[in-house]
Amino acid sequence: MQAEPQAFDRVLSSMCTEPHPAAREAAERFLATNPGDPATYPTVADLEEEAVSRLGDLVGLDDPTGYVASGGTEANIQAVRIARDRTGRESANVVMPESGHFSFQKAADVLGIELRIVPVDDELRADLEAVRECVDENTALVVGVAGTTEYGRVDPIPELGEIAREVDALLHVDAAWGGFVLPFTDHEWRFDHAPVDTMTVDPHKMGQAAVPAGGLLVREESLLDTLAIDTPYLESTSQATLTGTRSGAGVASAVAALRELWPDGYRTQYVRSQRNAEWLADAFAQRGYDVVDPELPLVAVSIPERLFYDLREEGWRISRTGSGELRIVCMPHVTRAMLESFVADVDRLAKP
Numbered sequence: 242m243q244a245e246p247q248a249f250d251r252v253l254s255s256m257c258t259e260p261h262p263a264a265r266e267a268a269e270r271f272l273a274t275n276p277g278d279p280a281t282y283p284t285v286a287d288l289e290e291e292a293v294s295r296l297g298d299l300v301g302l303d304d305p306t307g308y309v310a311s312g313g314t315e316a317n318i319q320a321v322r323i324a325r326d327r328t329g330r331e332s333a334n335v336v337m338p339e340s341g342h343f344s345f346q347k348a349a350d351v352l353g354i355e356l357r358i359v360p361v362d363d364e365l366r367a368d369l370e371a372v373r374e375c376v377d378e379n380t381a382l383v384v385g386v387a388g389t390t391e392y393g394r395v396d397p398i399p400e401l402g403e404i405a406r407e408v409d410a411l412l413h414v415d416a417a418w419g420g421f422v423l424p425f426t427d428h429e430w431r432f433d434h435a436p437v438d439t440m441t442v443d444p445h446k447m448g449q450a451a452v453p454a455g456g457l458l459v460r461e462e463s464l465l466d467t468l469a470i471d472t473p474y475l476e477s478t479s480q481a482t483l484t485g486t487r488s489g490a491g492v493a494s495a496v497a498a499l500r501e502l503w504p505d506g507y508r509t510q511y512v513r514s515q516r517n518a519e520w521l522a523d524a525f526a527q528r529g530y531d532v533v534d535p536e537l538p539l540v541a542v543s544i545p546e547r548l549f550y551d552l553r554e555e556g557w558r559i560s561r562t563g564s565g566e567l568r569i570v571c572m573p574h575v576t577r578a579m580l581e582s583f584v585a586d587v588d589r590l591a592k593p
């Protein structure tokens with residue numbers, strides 16, 4: 242018996258979405274290719290170059306280097322690894338706001354580096370004073386998030402870059418989720434806005450590519466070279482990626498989505514998603530719930546715990562922030578009709 246693939250009609254918490262039809266088709270065609278061995282699989286290797294170049298346009302980086310990773314976690318781990326190897330110090334540390342993704346905890350654990358977590362300010366953005374106090378001569382990397390996982394906030398990236406430069410550390414921007422919506426906002430988050438050294442930007446989230454398609458972008462090739470390992474049994478001689486065999490499907494689908502959607506399709510999607518988020522935030526506010534203003538298409542709202550679990554019982558795939566707010570991510574598959582039906586369930590279930 243064949244299992245049904247995932248239906249998205251009640252999924253409100255995921256940062257992934259249904260791939261664009263062109264991305265789905267490209268993923269299927271390239272299923273049996275391995276960009277981890279570029280000399281043997283040259284077509285997909287060329288596509289990966291195109292993916293990196295197109296991602297470079299998105300993030301304001303001329304002449305970009307990087308690769309299509311398995312996701313944001315791998316890209317973040319690799320960014321920490323680049324910074325650690327660059328300092329060569331035994332007791333290197335990474336400074337990150339508490340809004341940073343848990344993948345940095347994995348990175349710190351795997352790479353044996355100290356992770357220093359600093360608070361956020363009232364706007365839920367990295368507290369610059371706290372970051373300034375926390376960095377020292379052993380700081381290898383300062384992390385800023387452009388589109389936080391829980392509240393969709395954007396850290397003050399240019400200021401974080403200045404602090405990183407003062408202690409000769411690198412600046413990494415985690416735009417895993419935000420990277421495909423931020424180009425249509427006024428936020429300063431790109432390589433050409435600030436001294437950004439490395440960035441995570443994932444096609445398999447707002448980019449509408451098939452999973453797995455994450456993105457690591459690096460300002461200078463020499464930084465990526467610090468990761469290169471000799472690969473004697475492959476046709477190609479070195480590899481900078483964390484995984485060995487990789488998904489050609491992810492690479493091909495990222496290129497297909499970018500060719501199809503950048504920039505107009507992504508802009509249209511951003512506008513639609515942002516309007517949905519604002520509509521939902523208003524709907525909750527009108528009903529007297531406490532809502533965090535949706536700066537990007539992500540709504541966080543305090544609801545009673547019982548209501549949260551009752552909504553789950555109704556089949557809604559929802560999640561909560563660390564502080565217990567309901568969190569709704571307005572991904573491309575989240576339509577106004579879905580949100581209306583969700584709010585109707587909130588009204589029905591919230592009745593005493």
Ligand code: PLP
Pocket residue numbers: 256311312313314315317342344386388389390415416417418443455
């Ligand atoms: N960074 C941010 C800001 C995220 O929101 C996420 C996941 O949601 C990640 C990194 C990790 O990405 P992945 O799950 O693709 O490894």
